[in-house]
Amino acid sequence: MRGKWSLVVFAMAIMAFAVAGCSSGEEKKAEEAPAKKxxxxxxxxxxxxxxxxxxxxxxxxxxxxADINAKGGVLGMQVEVFxxxxxxxxxxxxxxxxxxxxxxVKIVLGHICSxxxxxxxxxxxxxxxxxxxxxxxxPPLTQSGNYPNFFRTIASDxxxxxxxxxxxxxxxxxxxxxxxDKGDYGKGFAEFCKQFVEADADxxxxxxxxxxxxxxxYSAVVQKIKNSGADGVIFGxxxxxxxxxxxxxxxxxxxxxxxxxxxxxxxxxxxxxxxxAEGVYATGPRDISANKLYSVALEEHKKEFGSEPxxxxxxxxxxxxxxxxxxxxxxxTDYDKVVEALRTQxxxxxxxxxxxxxxxxxxxxxFSVYQVKNxxxxxxxx
Amino acid sequence: MNSRGQAAACPxxxxxxxxxxxxxxxxxxxxxxxxxxSIYALIAxxxxxxxxIIELINxxxxxxxxxxxxxxLIVAGVLGALGFPGFAILVLAVIxxxxxxxxxxxxxxxxxxxxxxxxxxxxxLISAIGMSIFLQNYVMLAQTSDFLxxxxxxPEFKIPGLTGIITSSEVVxxxxxxVVCVALTLFIKYGKLGKAMRATAQNRKMAxxxxxxxxxxxxxxxxxxxxxxxxxxxxIASHIGQINYYIGFIAGIKAFTAAVLGxxxxxxxxxxxxxxxxxTEAFATGYVSSDYEDxxxxxxxxxxxxxxxAGIMGKQPTQKV
Numbered sequence: 001m002r003g004k005w006s007l008v009v010f011a012m013a014i015m016a017f018a019v020a021g022c023s024s025g026e027e028k029k030a031e032e033a034p035a036k037k038x039x040x041x042x043x044x045x046x047x048x049x050x051x052x053x054x055x056x057x058x059x060x061x062x063x064x065x066a067d068i069n070a071k072g073g074v075l076g077m078q079v080e081v082f083x084x085x086x087x088x089x090x091x092x093x094x095x096x097x098x099x100x101x102x103x104x105v106k107i108v109l110g111h112i113c114s115x116x117x118x119x120x121x122x123x124x125x126x127x128x129x130x131x132x133x134x135x136x137x138x139p140p141l142t143q144s145g146n147y148p149n150f151f152r153t154i155a156s157d158x159x160x161x162x163x164x165x166x167x168x169x170x171x172x173x174x175x176x177x178x179x180x181d182k183g184d185y186g187k188g189f190a191e192f193c194k195q196f197v198e199a200d201a202d203x204x205x206x207x208x209x210x211x212x213x214x215x216x217x218y219s220a221v222v223q224k225i226k227n228s229g230a231d232g233v234i235f236g237x238x239x240x241x242x243x244x245x246x247x248x249x250x251x252x253x254x255x256x257x258x259x260x261x262x263x264x265x266x267x268x269x270x271x272x273x274x275x276x277a278e279g280v281y282a283t284g285p286r287d288i289s290a291n292k293l294y295s296v297a298l299e300e301h302k303k304e305f306g307s308e309p310x311x312x313x314x315x316x317x318x319x320x321x322x323x324x325x326x327x328x329x330x331x332x333t334d335y336d337k338v339v340e341a342l343r344t345q346x347x348x349x350x351x352x353x354x355x356x357x358x359x360x361x362x363x364x365x366x367f368s369v370y371q372v373k374n375x376x377x378x379x380x381x382x
Numbered sequence: 383m384n385s386r387g388q389a390a391a392c393p394x395x396x397x398x399x400x401x402x403x404x405x406x407x408x409x410x411x412x413x414x415x416x417x418x419x420s421i422y423a424l425i426a427x428x429x430x431x432x433x434x435i436i437e438l439i440n441x442x443x444x445x446x447x448x449x450x451x452x453x454x455l456i457v458a459g460v461l462g463a464l465g466f467p468g469f470a471i472l473v474l475a476v477i478x479x480x481x482x483x484x485x486x487x488x489x490x491x492x493x494x495x496x497x498x499x500x501x502x503x504x505x506x507l508i509s510a511i512g513m514s515i516f517l518q519n520y521v522m523l524a525q526t527s528d529f530l531x532x533x534x535x536x537p538e539f540k541i542p543g544l545t546g547i548i549t550s551s552e553v554v555x556x557x558x559x560x561v562v563c564v565a566l567t568l569f570i571k572y573g574k575l576g577k578a579m580r581a582t583a584q585n586r587k588m589a590x591x592x593x594x595x596x597x598x599x600x601x602x603x604x605x606x607x608x609x610x611x612x613x614x615x616x617x618i619a620s621h622i623g624q625i626n627y628y629i630g631f632i633a634g635i636k637a638f639t640a641a642v643l644g645x646x647x648x649x650x651x652x653x654x655x656x657x658x659x660x661x662t663e664a665f666a667t668g669y670v671s672s673d674y675e676d677x678x679x680x681x682x683x684x685x686x687x688x689x690x691x692a693g694i695m696g697k698q699p700t701q702k703v
Contacts, residue, residue: 049527049626182673210673214632216421217622219414219552220667220675227407227668240529240624247623251549272531272624 038077038327040065040320041084041100041129043110043120048087049240052268054112056310057134058083061109063300064320074328086111090119097123105129106333107323109316114138115184121147128335130342132323134315137262138188142359149335151342151360153315153322153351157185160261160283160367161192165200167281167369168232171257175206177230179221179245181237182210189261190236197234206230213241222248235260239269243277250276257281265370265377266311277372285351286368287379288314293321294350318349322356406547411668412661413548413556417621419660420559424614425637426644426652427566428487428607434583434647435603437503441510442490443611444634445517446483448627450612451532451619452521453479458533472535472620479612486517487608488601496597514634521627529626532619551621558617562610563653570649575602583647636679643683645696654694658682 042061045054058081065079073079082105084096093116100108101123108124108131111117117136124131125147132151133141139156141147168176176197180190187210197203207228211221222245225233233249233256235242242264249258258280265284270277288294297317301309323338325347330337346355354362370377425447432440454475461471494513498506536551570576581589582599590596618633619625636659644655659679666678686694 047527049529049628051527209671212672212675214628215675216418216618216633216636217414219417220411220664221672223407223410223414224668224672227403227410240626243529243624244622251551268528272529274531274623276623 036073036077038074038079038107038324038333039082039103039105040079040323041082041103041105041108041110043084043086043093043096043100043108044112044116044135045088046083046085048089050088050113050238052266053135053311054085054088056313057109057112057316059301059305059309060134060297060313060316061320063297063304064317064324066304067300068324074324075331079324084110086113086116086120088113088116090115093117093120094123096120101127101129106335107327107338108132109134109319109323111136112312113185114141114188117141117150118184121150125149130323130326130335130338132319134319135312138184139192142361145359147360148339151319151322151356151362153319153349153354153362153365154285154312155366156361157189157261158192161189161196163367163369164234164259164261164283165193165196165203167283168197168234168257168259169200169203171232173232173257174202175204175229175231177207177209177225177228177233178205179207179225179233179235179237180210181213181241183213183237185263186235186237186261188236190234193234193236211237211241211245213237218245218248219252221245222252222254225249226252226254230256232257232259235264237261238263239266239272242280243269243273246273246280247276259283262367267377270372270375270377277375280372281380282370282372282377283367284370284377285315286366288351291350291352293317293348297350314350318351318354318362321349322347322354322362407668409544410547411664413552414668415661415664416657417552417555417660418663419640419657420556421614421618421633422637422640422660423559423563423653423656424610424617425633426641426656427563427649428611429638429641430644430646430649430652431579431603431607433641434649435579435586435600436495436499436506437647438495438506439510439638439646440490440495440604440607441507441634442494442513442517443607444630444632444637445514445521446487446490446608446630447611447615447633448521448625448630449486449517450479450483450608450615451625451629452525452627453482453612454535454616454619455530455532455625458535462533468535468537471533472616475535476613476616479616480609483608483612483615484605487604491601491604496600514630518627518630525627527627529624532623532625534623535620536617551617555617555621558613562613566606566610566649575599579603639679639683642693643686645690645693648693648695648697651693651695658694 040061042058044057045051061081065081069078084099086093086096093111097120108129111120112135114136117133130149134153137154137157139158141150178190178194180186194205194208197205211218242260246258260282262284265282326338326341327333329341329345342356346353351365354364356362369380371380428443457475457478458471490513494509495506498509536554539550578594578599581594582596586596640656640659641652644651662682663675663679667675
């Protein structure tokens with residue numbers, strides 16, 4: 001009995017401390033407010049095997065912040081970039097999101113992978129944090145209507161799948177094998193492709209299969225594609241699996257067209273698959289090199305980092321501009337006002353002049369089909 | 383009559399063709415599974431040998447395989463730049479990878495396991511997991527986290543009658559594995575060190591009493607196991623054409639499964655287990671769906687362990703009193 005009582009007293013003591021902790025936290029916040037600092041959270045894969053997708057976003061955020069700070073900042077506040085690594089892993093994304101929320105960040109650029117973004121969004125939603133991804137293309141993120149705080153500067157997977165299937169039809173494919181990597185992104189894309197192929201009277205799904213990422217080899221699934229009589233392959237997933245499958249297909253003498261998504265439209269794919277990459281089609285964001293801000297962003301990146309920008313750099317640059325512009329137009333970091341500004345105010349970005357629809361997708365942003373020719377992705381005319 | 387005869391013959395030909403393609407498909411899957419099984423076997427042998435001698439599951443073994451592949455890549459890069467022919471590069475890359483990985487295996491045992499030899503069984507196990515994480519991150523930081531292209535070192539040649547069914551690299555992988563397995567079996571059975579290993583596995587204290595240097599035997603076990611993994615690493619990297627720091631993890635898990643399936647501690651068991659696992663995965667993919675590849679593999683493991691808890695060829699443990 002005595003033990004129980006002491007436990008109750010102990011619990012009460014802890015609660016008292018917790019309450020004290022909360023109130024002192026609020027005081028601290030009030031003190032910090034005049035520091036005139038606007039923190040832009042940047043979350044994504046900054047290490048691990050998908051780091052090449054996430055790091056360019058950090059660079060983009062830094063460049064945009066430096067530009068805006070040189071012009072006097074947003075509403076007189078200096079913009080500070082605060083990066084959090086999630087390695088594209090959902091469990092690490094929630095950690096990153098919690099960290100950003102607990103540091104009172106109001107706008108977040110990220111995350112990079114769809115699975116990680118989905119995991120983090122619940123936390124942002126509860127904390128009323130606006131989150132904008134340069135690369136998470138999983139359709140339900142916007143279409144489900146569950147995340148009014150989510151925006152993206154890239155078109156969703158079904159936009160990509162529609163184009164992919166249309167292109168497959170143009171190539172004259174009738175019997176398509178649809179393969180995916182069982183991930184949120186790859187499987188989502190593959191299911192849309194399957195749906196659109198089945199909807200087409202002239203086309204037929206020969207095979208629909210998922211492969212295990214990281215398996216020792218994919219020869220069995222390649223044999224199955226071969227045996228299914230498919231005249232083309234659509235793959236949903238990322239470049240490590242794509243390069244293994246293409247290499248294995250070509251080595252087995254299976255020379256049918258290989259079409260994939262923007263997870264494969266990465267130079268690492270060409271580097272790894274080498275000669276076998278030649279002729280592979282991949283959809284990716286439309287060529288935007290004619291836009292004025294595009295060349296500005298490119299020059300800045302070259303000057304600052306001495307190299308060509310990586311994947312999703314321009315989408316990230318656009319997202320950073322859109323977020324900071326919305327805060328400026330809203331006059332504060334108030335959640336409702338910022339969301340309203342994102343939906344109504346146009347902003348000039350490297351992707352063109354954009355605003356967001358009510359679901360959070362950027363208007364006027366789209367995809368093109370690319371093909372590997374002489375070791376480089378070349379955009380094909382639509 | 384004539385036309386009827388033709389009509390009757392037609393379905394027969396179609397049927398014959400169908401059997402032909404079915405047979406071809408079966409063979410393709412079979413050879414694919416055989417290749418996979420061979421790689422699993424090369425890694426599984428290391429697990430099972432170490433377990434047989436010191437009853438430790440060496441979780442860093444998958445990383446030895448990965449280090450072997452990386453060493454192979456570096457050697458291949460250097461020799462390729464010097465203009466060596468393909469086959470010579472393969473042989474040299476395998477030799478250097480074997481030496482390098484063997485050195486790693488030897489060192490890991492001395493650093494991470496030997497000081498814990500008298501400790502409770504859980505301690506060296508944790509030490510092994512730590513070693514695995516350390517090696518992965520070491521390679522990631524020292525090399526890169528990106529995937530790297532691995533040159534195909536195994537020359538292309540046609541196999542008469544089986545073109546399109548089995549590729550030259552699959553033939554080489556299976557052949558090398560068979561040679562290695564036979565050599566290892568002979569060595570364990572007739573070699574002096576092999577006999578010492580068997581003695582140590584049976585009873586370490588007794589082996590010590592009859593004058594076997596147990597430390598040497600344990601080191602030799604790690605060296606041999608690591609060498610086999612390195613051979614597997616170079617061959618499979620050359621076969622699939624890419625590596626990164628993480629390849630050892632899944633390969634290691636699968637090889638460990640194979641070792642348990644065959645009966646951990648038993649050398650022929652590991653070979654058999656790896657073969658069964660590779661073939662099961664290939665046929666599950668081919669005839670059911672690759673979505674369920676792992677489901678079939680692990681369901682088989684569960685089934686076998688229900689009926690034979692020590693694995694297919696494992697000795698049923700005798701209670702020591």
